[in-house]
Amino acid sequence: MTPGTITDVTVHSGGRWLPGMDVHIADGRVTALVPHGELPYDEVVLDAGGGHLTPGLVNTHTHLFQAGLRGIGEGLGLLAWLSAVGEEAALLTPERAYATAAAAAAEALRSGTTTLVEHMWPHPSPEVHDAVLRALKDSGVRAVLCRGVADRADRSRKWGFDPRLMQPLKEALAHTDELIAQARDSRVDVGVAVPNPRCLTPEGMGAVRAYAEERGLPVSLHLLETTTDDAMCRDRTGVGAVEYLERAGFLWERLLAVHCVELDAEGRSTLARHGVGVSYNPLSNMRLGSGIAPVPEMLEAGLSVGLGVDGAASNDTQDILEALRIGAYLQRAAHRKADLFGFPEMFAMAAGGANRVLGIEENPDGGVRVGMRADLVLHRFDRDYACLPVRDPGATLLTCAGSRTVAAVLVGGEVLVRDGEHVRLPSRELAEGLAHSSPCGD
Known part of the structure; x- marks a missing residue:
């Protein structure tokens, strides 16, 4: 890629806002961060005067096909909602999978997401998974495509997964290898997705972990979104969900546990001991009435926590800046502390809180730095008078910014979004x- 420069911009770096800077980019990475005009440049990627530049954000959990299911199951709790979504998933075609994945990825980029983690539901059609990979490539977003697997069938989804959406575990993992080959030399990495602890037998867990470890892949797992995981595991095995996973050897440092609303102190300690990461999905948990994840307690226990948006069927948008704001406010309300999760803490969480677990380049302070991938977001707060005046750029980003203030998004130095439009x-x-x-469009 041709070297270029983002000129005369205020940059969030090292925990500070640095005005009047030039950001030089070459080979998809930031090569210099210097005062405006200090180094010569030929190609201007963005003339950013008056703008504010941050790293792109990482959405640690979504279901892209749900971009075609907005508003479904409104007012239903998790199990009833899952049944409604499952009926639609059974009808998923490669054409629908491509269209919804492309739209969801473009929408995510528009709010400043530069990396997303796609947790695919199991599906017996390899072509459906292939279509999602193709859409991600076409969008240009950086992604971890986690291919869905399960080996315990139960149409009710109480102790297993919908058999209509399953295929033999060996076949699903063999196709994951094909996805890895198709994704080579792209911005998409591949992982494995498990619907919940109830959908894999202990033997299946052993096979999935061995497969993932042999290839260095992350595994995404819904865990304790509600009390169902614990109740079903205790009923069937005599132990709670976390202990069930631990006994099966399914807790390790490349496992991302999604939601964890009902994760108690003992569970937090156990996950931290095994190096498991967590994806915090505040808006989805609110929409489905699932509860509030104990994020401060997770961090205190030593867990790595990233921010998730979840699919459009349980959030209805892919706006990570909305999740950033509401994720902070929800914790403040639950703990009655107005100073909980300010901009530095929330932005660090959203820019890299679970990157280690996912195998993504880490960004511990959520700032732009020399050597990092040029996955960057340019905000222009004056695009919306409702964000003015800007007394503190971080406070503005947390409290009132949104996709409407995103002027440009770059991934690997390539401009993918300009003036709100995917290029x-x-x-x-x-x-x-x-x-x-x-369905009504068929």
């Missing part, structure tokens, strides 16, 4: 794809 995927095409991806 590769026109809005009209995305809208048409979503219209035709819904």
